[in-house]
Amino acid sequence: MDRRIKKNQTAIMDALIQLMAEKDFEKITIHEIAECANVNRGTIYSHYLDKYDLLDKCIETQLKQLIESCLPVDDKGTYSSKASLLRTFELMEKNALFFRTLLTNKGVPSFRNHLQEMMKEGIREQIDENNLSLDDLRKEILVQFLSSATVGVIEWWFTHTMPCSAQEITEQLWALLQLNQVLPFIKQSDLVTQISD
Amino acid sequence: MDRRIKKNQTAIMDALIQLMAEKDFEKITIHEIAECANVNRGTIYSHYLDKYDLLDKCIETQLKQLIESCLPVDDKGTYSSKASLLRTFELMEKNALFFRTLLTNKGVPSFRNHLQEMMKEGIREQIDENNLSLDDLRKEILVQFLSSATVGVIEWWFTHTMPCSAQEITEQLWALLQLNQVLPFIKQSDLVTQISD
DNA sequence: TGGAATCTGTTGAAAAACCAACAAAACTGC
DNA sequence: GCAGTTTTGTTGGTTTTTCAACAGATTCCA
Structure with a gap:
């Protein structure tokens, strides 16, 4: 893209x-x-077109960056999803001003949906990679469950002015996500005994 | 001036x-x-035209800024030269990277001359404002003396990575400059008695 | 030394940004 | 409610920047 366009667009955003x-x-x-x-x-x-169009494009651009920095593989060429979750948090930390503003500013409710939609996509991929089979209904419920939870944690992280590092929040959230992707495959009867251990 | 020119010129410099x-x-x-x-x-x-022309223009621009931020009057519309000296040091402190680089980089010997020439101009004005009369020869010697001393102090300030604040260095240097603008008007015979006090 | 790669300085055409001016809409304060 | 100010969105003509391509100079290193 023309250098001038890129410079001005980033300056404007x-x-x-x-x-x-x-x-x-x-x-x-x-x-x-x-x-x-x-x-x-x-x-x-x-x-x-106007202010609102600019805001839209701005959100879109930021989230696209987020996704791009999320997906890239690690050194070995293998996808490491925990690492990508960490990268996500690190990028959010870096652009904290933007994310906090849009998540807390009541004037931009659509942003939360954008963010959750993006998370859903990532989580779906995660599930497909990790698990063998899961009927569509159960899968969508799980996706909804995990994406809501994740966005909620992100919101909490920002509204409390990031009380812990990107590293820490990643560890915690990752553990929870993993737990919830394993649990559905354990028989309920086994589950009780597992938890009671 | 066209917005694009200003933006690009500062970016380049x-x-x-x-x-x-x-x-x-x-x-x-x-x-x-x-x-x-x-x-x-x-x-x-x-x-x-080329690298060297850019460097010249760069030096020129920086020194012009220095002069402009030097000369402006204080609140009351009266020139306060001590304040302008302080402003000079403050601007140099702000652009420390530039000044230190040019003063220490052996590739740019002309910069020292530029700087001293600028100082001479300021000192000449100072002398004209403060004193009544002084023959040309004596005046030029005094100008040379004071400007060399001043640039030397500035050099020292930068090469020692600014061991004191702009405020402090201004106080010290100002006192020395004042002293040297008053002394030449005291008869030598009086001088001895004054110093012996 | 010789060949590859890089850097320099210039060109022309295309794209983008600038500016000033405009009418219409929206907001202000009395 | 209304005059005055500000904001909006658009326009056309001008200037600047970009890009790609060029030949010649310089540097590198094998």
Whole structure:
């Protein structure tokens, strides 16, 4: 892509994120964004229809980055999903301003859905890789269960201004996810004895 | 000036300064500067003839900024030269990377002369404001004396990685400069008695 | 020494960004 | 409710930047 476009788009998006951290989205004007990004006002209109379109594209871009940094394989060329979960948290930590703003700002409720949808996709892949079979209904319930739980933990992490490191939260969450992907395959009768150990 | 020009010029100059802090000026290529500034190589040639021209313009720009931030009057509209000296040191502190690089990098000997020339100008103004009369020869000797001393102190400040704050160095240097602008007007005979006090 | 690779400086055409100006809409404060 | 200000979204003409390609110079290293 043309260098100018990339530079200006990131400048504009960064400006929006910065301003959203300072004030309510509705109070932000295109003029402000342009000044903050050090870009002509017209340039914004050449890329986005309006404020709302910009916000959409901004969310999309951030989540796409998140996914990309999530999926890449580790050194050996093997997918290591725990590592990818850690990378996810690390990227969120790095762009904390953006994620916290969108997760807490009541003006952007759609963001939570975007995020959960992305998590669902990842979890589905996880299940397919780890397990052999699971009927569709059970699988979707599990996906819903785990994605809700995961997004909830992420929300908690941000709203409590990240009370623990990305490393720690990954360990904890990973353990919970693993547990819940193994448990459904153990017979209920066995489960009782296992837990009572 | 066109927004694009300003943005690219500062990006290019900042890139040069950053690279000079990392490696020798001669080892730096235009290609590197362009990549570091995130700018097309041709853009550099549209503003500067070559590396050396860029370095010149870079020095010039920095010193111009220095002068501008030096000269402005204080709140009341009166020139306060001690305050302007302090502002000078503060700006140098802020752009420490640049000044230290150019003062210590043996590849840029002209920078010291640039700096001293600038100081001379300031000192001449100081003398004209403070004192009534002084024949040309004596005045130029005094200017040379004080500017050399000042640049020497600045050099010392940077090469010793700023062992004291801008505030402190200003106080010390100011006291010395004042002393040397007053002394020449005291008769030698009086001087002895004054010092012996 | 000779060949490969890199760096330099320049070109022209295409794309993008700039700016100033505009009318219409929305918001302000009296 | 209404005048004054600000914001919005669009336009056209101009300037700058980008990109790709070029030949010549320089550096590297085998």
